[in-house]
Structure formats: C-alpha cells, structure tokens
Amino acid sequence: MSQGETREALTGLRFWAALHVVVFHFGGGWFEGAPGWLTAIYQCGYASVGLFFVLSGFVLAYNYLGPDGRMTAEPRAFWAARIARVYPVYVLALVLLAPHVIAGSMAANSVGMAAAKLAVGGGSALLLVHAWLPPATLYWNPPGWSVAVEAFFYALFPLAAAWVGRLRRERLGWALLALWGMGLLPSLLYLGFEPDGGTATILSRGTWLTVLKFNPVLRLPEFLMGVVLGRLFVLETPAQGRSGTWMATGAALLTLVAFAFSQSLPFPLLHNALLAPVYAVLVYGLARGGGPLGWLLSRPLLIRLGAASYALYILEHPVWLAVGSVAESLAPWVDLRGYRPLFALYLPVVLGVSVLCHWLVETPMRTWVRRALQPWVERRGRAPEGVAAGTPRA
Numbered sequence: 001m002s003q004g005e006t007r008e009a010l011t012g013l014r015f016w017a018a019l020h021v022v023v024f025h026f027g028g029g030w031f032e033g034a035p036g037w038l039t040a041i042y043q044c045g046y047a048s049v050g051l052f053f054v055l056s057g058f059v060l061a062y063n064y065l066g067p068d069g070r071m072t073a074e075p076r077a078f079w080a081a082r083i084a085r086v087y088p089v090y091v092l093a094l095v096l097l098a099p100h101v102i103a104g105s106m107a108a109n110s111v112g113m114a115a116a117k118l119a120v121g122g123g124s125a126l127l128l129v130h131a132w133l134p135p136a137t138l139y140w141n142p143p144g145w146s147v148a149v150e151a152f153f154y155a156l157f158p159l160a161a162a163w164v165g166r167l168r169r170e171r172l173g174w175a176l177l178a179l180w181g182m183g184l185l186p187s188l189l190y191l192g193f194e195p196d197g198g199t200a201t202i203l204s205r206g207t208w209l210t211v212l213k214f215n216p217v218l219r220l221p222e223f224l225m226g227v228v229l230g231r232l233f234v235l236e237t238p239a240q241g242r243s244g245t246w247m248a249t250g251a252a253l254l255t256l257v258a259f260a261f262s263q264s265l266p267f268p269l270l271h272n273a274l275l276a277p278v279y280a281v282l283v284y285g286l287a288r289g290g291g292p293l294g295w296l297l298s299r300p301l302l303i304r305l306g307a308a309s310y311a312l313y314i315l316e317h318p319v320w321l322a323v324g325s326v327a328e329s330l331a332p333w334v335d336l337r338g339y340r341p342l343f344a345l346y347l348p349v350v351l352g353v354s355v356l357c358h359w360l361v362e363t364p365m366r367t368w369v370r371r372a373l374q375p376w377v378e379r380r381g382r383a384p385e386g387v388a389a390g391t392p393r394a
Contacts, residue, residue, distance in 0.1 A: 007059070008297070008298040008303055009248075009286040009287075009289075009290045009293075009294040009295075009297040009298045010055060010058075010059065010283065010286055010287065010297075010306075011297075011302075011303050011306035011307060011309075012296070012297030012298060012299070012302035012303055012305075012306045013051075013055070013282075013283075013286060013297055013306070014052070014055065014306045014309040014310075015302055015305040015306040015308075015309045015312075016297075017048040017049075017051045017052055017055075017309070018048075018309040018310075018312045018313045019312070020045045020048040021045045021046070021048050021049065021143070021313060021316075022045075022312065022313070022316050022347075022350065023042055023045060024042060024043065024044070024045020024046060024048075025045070025142075025143075025316060025317075025320075026316070026320055026343055026346060027042060027343050027347075028042065028043075028339065029338070029339020029340045029342075029343055030042075030339070030340055030343055032339075032340075036263075037260040037261075038260075040259060040260050040261065040262045040263050041256065041259040041260055041262070043202065043262065043263070044202075044259050044262035044270060046202070046271055047258075047259065047262070047270050047271065047275060049146050050219075050222050050271075050272065050273065050275060050276060050279060051275075051279045051282075051283075052146065053146075053149070053150075053153075053219060053222040053223045053226065054222055054223070054225055054226040054229070054276055054279040054280055054283060055226060055279070055283055056150060056153065056223060056226060057153070057222075057223040057224060057225065057226020057227040057228075057229070057230060058226040058227070058229050058230040058233070058280075058283050058284075058287070059226075059230065060157055060161075060226075060227065060230065061161070061164065061226065061227045061228075061229070061230025061231050061233075061234065062230045062233060062234060062287070064078060064157070064161060065161055065164070065165055065227075065230065065231055065234055066234070067234055067235065068165075069164075069165025069166060069231075070165060071158060071161050071162075071165075074377070075158040076376065076377045076379075077377050078154075078157065078158065079154060079155075080369075080370060080373040080374070080376070080377050081370065082151075082154040083369060083373065084365070084366040084367075084369035084370045084373070085310075085366060086147055086150065086151075086310070087369065088361060088362060088365035088366065088369060089310065089311050089314055089315070089357060089361060089362050089365075090128075090144065090147050090314055091126070092315070092357070092361060093141050093144065093314045093315050093317070093318055094122070094125055094126065094140060094141055094144075096315070096318035097140060097141050097317060097318050097321075098122075100318075100321055101118070101121075101122075101139075101140055102114075102118060105117050105118055117139070120133070120136055121136045121139035121140050122140060124136045125139070125140045125141065125144060125148075128147060128148045128151040129148060130144070130145065130148050131145045131146075131148035131149050131152075131214050131215065131216055132148075132215065132216065134207050134210040134211055134214075137210060137214045138214075141314070141317055141318075142317060143313055143314055143316060143317065144314065145214045147314065148216065149214070149216045149219050150223075152216035152217075152220070153216070153220065153223045156220070157227075160223075160224055160227050161227065164224075164227050164228055164231045165231070167228075167231070169232075169235055172228050172231060172232050173232075175228050176225055176228050176229065176277070176280065179221040179222075179224050179225045179228065180221065180225065180273060180276055180277055182221040183218075183219075183221035183222055183225070183272060183273025183276055184269060184272070184273050184274065186212055186218045186272070187212060187266070187268035187269045187271070187272050187273070187274075188269070190208065190209070190212050190268050191266055191268055191269070195208040196208050196209050200266075200267050200268050201267050202267055204267070209268070212268055212271075212272065213268075213271055213272070218272065219272065221273060221276075222272070222273055222276050225276050225277075225280055226280070226283070229280050229283065229284055232284075233284060233287055243288060243289050243291055244284060244285030244286060244287065244288030244289050244290050244291065244294065245285070245289070245290065245291025245292070245293075245294075246285070246291075247281050247282070247284060247285025247288065247290075248281075248282055248285030248286045248288075248290035248291060248293045248294060249285070249290075249291060249292070249293055250281070250285075251278050251279070251281040251282035251285060252282055252293055254278050255275065255278055255279070255282065258270075258274075258275055258278065304355065305351065305354075305355070307358055308351075308354040308355045308357070308358035308359075308362075309354070310358075310362070311353075311354040311355075311357040311358050311361075311362055312350060312351065312354035315350070315353060315354060315357060316350060319346070319349060319350040319353050320346060320350070323342065323345055323346045323349055323350075324337075324342065326345075327341075327342055327345065
C-alpha cells in the first residue's frame with residue numbers, strides 16, 4: 001500500500017475528530033431535546049483530542065521511522081517541518097483573538113494585573129509552553145493547549161523514535177499495553193485520592209484536574225502508543241497487509257458506543273487514555289485500507305476537509321466570535337443570536353474559513369518557514385546515512 005493510500009482515510013478521520021471537538025464547544029443548542037445517547041456523543045467531544053494524539057504518533061512513525069528502526073531525517077529537519085506545519089496558523093489564531101483577550105483582561109483586572117496576565121498568557125502561548133502552566137493553559141486560545149502538548153511530543157520524538165526503533169517486534173505489543181497502563185495511572189490515582197474534592201465531571205474545575213487533563217507528560221503515553229503502532233505498521237510485510245475492514249469497522253462502532261455511554265464512564269479516564277487502544281485499532285485498520293469505512297473517509301471532499309482540519313480546530317474560537325459579532329449586527333433585521341441559528345450560520349462559515357486558510361495561509365507559509373529555517377537545519381551535523389541533510393518530510 002502506498003503512502004498516499006495509507007494517509008487518505010486517516011486524513012478524513014482527522015476531519016471528523018476536529019468536527020466532534022467543534023460541535024462539543026459550540027453546538028450544544030442543536031441537541032436540546034435530543035435522545036440521551038446522542039447528547040452524550042456530543043458532550044464527549046473532548047475525548048477526540050486523544051485520537052489526535054494517537055494518530056499523530058502513528059503518522060510521524062510511519063513518515064520518519066524506516067524499516068531499520070532509524071529516523072529517515074535528521075532531527076533538525078524534522079523539527080523544522082513540524083514548526084512549519086503547526087506554527088503559522090497557530091500564531092494567526094492568537095493574533096485574531098488578541099483584541100478580545102486584551103479587552104476582556106483589561107475589563108476584569110487592574111491595569112497592572114491585566115498587563116501581567118497578558119504577558120504571561122501571551123508569552124507562554126507564543127512559546128508553546130502554556131500547557132505546563134495551569135492558569136494559562138486555556139487563557140488565550142483554548143484549543144491551543146493541545147498544540148503545546150504536541151510541541152512537547154515533537155521535541156521528544158527523535159528520542160522516542162530511537163527507543164521504539166530498538167524494540168524487537170515481539171516486544172512492541174507489550175510496549176503498547178505498558179503505555180496504556182501508564183496513560184491510565186494518573187487518572188486512576190486522581191479518582192482514588194480526589195485531590196480537588198468530590199467526583200470529577202465535565203463541569204468540574206480544579207488545579208489538579210487541569211494538570212491531569214492538559215499536562216504534556218501525562219498525555220505522552222497516548223502519543224507513544226501511536227509511535228509504537230506506526231512502527232508495527234512499518235514492519236508489516238505485504239503478506240500480512242490484510243484488509244483492515246473489521247478492525248476499522250469494529251473500532252469505529254466501539255468508539256461510538258463508548259461515546260454514547262460516556263456519562264456512565266469516569267470522566268478523567270475517558271478524557272485521557274481509556275479509549276487509546278480502540279483508537280489504535282481504528283487507526284491501524286484504516287491504515288490497512290479500512291474497507292467501506294476507509295473508502296468513505298477517502299472521498300475527495302473529506303480529504304480536502306481533513307487537510308484543513310488543523311485550521312478548523314485552531315481557528316474555531318476566533319471564527320465563533322466573528323460570527324457572533326455579525327449576528328449582533330444583523331439583529332435589527334434577522335435574529336440569529338439563538339444557539340441553533342447561530343451554530344447553523346457558524347458551521348459552514350468555519351468550514352469555509354478553514355479550507356481557505358489551509359489554501360491561502362497554511363500551505364504557502366509552510367514552504368516559507370521551511371526555507372527560513374533551512375540554514376539552521378544545515379548548520380549542525382549530517383543526516384542519517386542515505387538521507388540528505390535538511391530534507392524534512394511532510
């Protein structure tokens with residue numbers, strides 16, 4: 001199976017995961033009076049971020065780990081490719097949200113306190129370290145916490161790749177199991193000790209719960225599961241490359257069932273790593289082809305939307321504010337400010353903006369940033385044998 005064929009269904013999957021998060025954040029009004037199972041599916045959109053982490057590790061391992069277990073690009077080339085991939089649109093979202101964040105902070109605090117919050121919140125967000133600071137994690141652009149977590153994953157990936165690349169094939173399955181246990185352990189400890197007081201739910205707040213949900217170290221096992229999974233896929237021989245129909249279909253159905261019964265599952269576990277093995281089977285099955293589900297996710301429209309899924313995810317908040325302002329302006333003629341009409345207006349707008357942003361900002365800026373970083377890439381060391389220095393992969 002070619003690299004393009006492997007990635008198409010996974011690209012479509014990214015769109016549905018991003019859409020689940022967007023509906024979770026802003027689409028609640030559409031589910032008033034809906035059956036309980038459907039409301040539960042919408043309300044656990046946070047769990048789809050874990051799918052992104054597993055998928056990210058898988059795709060990076062597939063792209064950068066060769067059959068011999070060595071990285072196929074020099075670390076600086078890898079980091080330059082990652083910066084070029086995520087940073088331009090990420091900064092665009094921060095800039096678009098700046099007037100709203102500044103005005104809100106100035107209205108709620110003294111000038112000195114507002115300046116301090118803006119400096120810490122904005123500076124940590126620009127440096128992609130705000131996920132390490134509980135008060136700043138969701139301060140500027142809430143979805144950006146996961147980009148800070150991914151930045152930590154990218155920083156560690158060359159070391160993780162070296163570790164996974166040295167594992168014998170028969171140990172990779174045990175590594176997956178051990179990593180799943182490591183991912184669950186912090187949530188189990190939280191449930192046991194309840195350090196914030198009381199049982200944690202989706203509405204709960206608390207410093208320890210914030211650390212549990214957003215700290216990069218505590219989300220690392222999910223990413224590493226994806227890396228190990230990608231290594232397994234790279235080692236799979238053509239004879240073993242059976243259709244992933246049943247894997248993808250079964251995992252997708254199990255995911256939907258877990259979402260539908262999410263209100264009966266402990267929130268900390270579902271938020272972090274509970275479904276990581278199910279996501280792993282889903283990703284692996286789709287990478288194998290995925291049968292009818294893989295065919296559906298590989299349709300041209302879904303591939304295009306999947307390619308724009310990062311822009312959709314990171315721009316959802318500034319677009320929501322912009323659409324809300326437009327709705328306020330139109331109120332004398334047509335009232336679109338209710339949750340249902342507002343989201344009906346918002347959804348096509350945010351989808352269109354994400355596609356345009358991918359085309360007009362993300363893609364050209366990726367090329368520009370790579371070129372700008374090329375002298376830094378070429379300044380140090382030489383690439384692994386057989387790989388040209390400074391040739392990052394997408």
